[in-house]
Amino acid sequence: MTTTAIPTTPSDLSRPAFAALGRLTADPEAFRADPPAEPVVFRAPGGFSDLFGWAALDASLASSGRRLPDFRVISGGAQIADQRYTRPTLMYADAPDVRRTAGELAEGASLVMQGLQEYSEPLARFTRALAHDTSRPVHVNAYVTPPKSQGFAAHFDPRDSFIVQVEGTKVWTLREPVLTAPLAHESWDRLRERPEWTTERLEAMEPWRVLTLEPGDVLWLPRGWVHSARSEGVSSLHLTLSLTAWTEHWAVGELLSRIVEVPGRTAFPADFVRDPATAAEAVAGLRRGLADWFAGTSDEELAALLAGAAIRAFPAPLRQVSAVLADAPITPDTVFEVHRETVLSAVVEGGHLLLRLADRVLTFPEAAAPVLAELLARRRFTPAELPVAEDVIRRLWHEGLLTRA
Structure with a gap:
């Protein structure tokens, strides 16, 4: 499966807008x-x-x-x-x-x-x-x-x-x-x-x-x-x-706490605290296990795990209960505010456009990338100004990427 970055034209869906x-x-x-x-x-x-x-x-x-x-x-x-x-x-x-x-x-x-x-x-x-x-x-x-x-x-x-x-x-x-x-x-x-x-x-x-x-x-x-x-x-x-700083120290802690297969399940021997030679032998075994594990894991795998952990630390979009429950009508003149800051990454993968938010991933057809890029490049829009399907608008509204102005 190939992964490609969304083209930057007409705009990059997750590029910083520098509004703040x-x-x-x-x-x-x-x-x-x-x-x-x-x-x-x-x-x-x-x-x-x-x-x-x-x-x-x-x-x-x-x-x-x-x-x-x-x-x-x-x-x-x-x-x-x-x-x-x-x-x-x-x-x-x-x-x-x-x-x-x-x-x-x-x-x-x-x-x-x-x-x-x-x-x-x-x-x-x-x-x-x-x-x-x-x-x-x-x-x-x-x-x-x-x-x-x-x-x-x-x-x-x-x-x-x-x-x-x-x-x-x-x-x-x-x-x-x-x-x-x-x-x-x-x-x-x-x-x-x-x-x-x-x-x-x-x-x-x-x-x-x-x-x-x-x-x-x-x-x-x-x-x-x-x-x-x-x-x-x-x-x-x-x-x-x-x-928050994403330091290398943070990365080591995340890797050791999130990977199921990482060495470290074996308890140290009873004499670990009493006998320096026993302690050194136990630590040497741990060191070898970690070295072997790192050698057998690709940089891409580690990077994906760390990026996912970092993304989950961001706040989720501000979702509106009224958007989900009220089912208010959307007219050509309805004004929506656009919250581009909720999109932390955007890629095309296997024919789909994936928008990664802090707590979930939204999937759209790859063909939707240009119109969504145009939408997310704006601070406000109306359906009359930008021809976006109502079901797409409503979904973005429900997910917190849009709010009614």
């Missing part, structure tokens, strides 16, 4: 191909209040669906006791208490809203588009800091991030990495448990740069760069958009 990454950097195509190794600041003229702001923050805190650990209140670099800013509700005992939370912020504490891509529709759509542009899933936290306050001391993160200043200003102190490109398990919270890793050690380092972010500023912060931030005369609200 284009708001965060001046040259999104170059950025995607080779992200800067050092922090860089980009100025977005339009700002980001359409994604999140003070009003959205109030609405999110007031929502009955928010529960710990969706939000945290930080003071002195540590989380304060839950009961100081939560309240019981009819269903839960750990919902946010807006009055108490505001009181803690008035005393200098900071508020962290976590996983906002799961709760905010504007951020959900933006992060899906950003994930499509970068080929990396995105996680969003919001940080609210009152005037003249600091939430966290100097630290580093194991994820690349975009720092998006939405409201107010914040002064960032950046220091060069003490650990190059830390992996997911090498977070600062874990490493600082060791005696040689201390906050004092990081804060004693000479700053690489000190800069002030204003509304509309975007700071690209590569993983491992030491940073701390403090508000000055006004309150600050910024978003941290963290990007």
